[in-house]
Amino acid sequence: MYAALLAVLGRVFAWVMGAGTLKWAVGAFLLFGVTILVDILLDLLPTWFDPAQLVGATSVFTPSIWYFLDYFAFQTGLSMMFAAYAVRFLIRRLPVIG
Structure with missing residues (x-):
């Protein structure tokens, strides 16, 4: 009976410490590492x-251009693109992945 219980616990331990858990741990480490590195x-x-220079550059837009930029959520999309490019740049610099 003790051997059967030990075998079951061994299988449960092997399942918990399997490849899925290891991949999750590596992914979590990379996520937090990149987050700290970006900060x-x-x-x-x-x-x-100076971000104020960007305000001066966008002052030439007419109201009709602003309407379409707001309609297509240009501000959100632009910030997402910059964040994605920054993360791609940082991840490609990691020797394990790049």
Whole structure:
């Protein structure tokens, strides 16, 4: 009876510590690593970067252009694109993946 219980516990342990758990742990490590790395890099942004210049560049848009930019959620899409490019850049620099 003790051997059967030990065999069942061994199977449960093997299932829990299988490849799925290992892949999840590696993925979680990469996610948190990239998140921390992005926070560090955002703190190191150059001081000459002035977001107010972007406001001046967009002041030439007419109301009809703003209507279509708002309709297609341009602001959300642009921020998603920049975030995706930044994450792709950082992930390709990892020696295990890239």
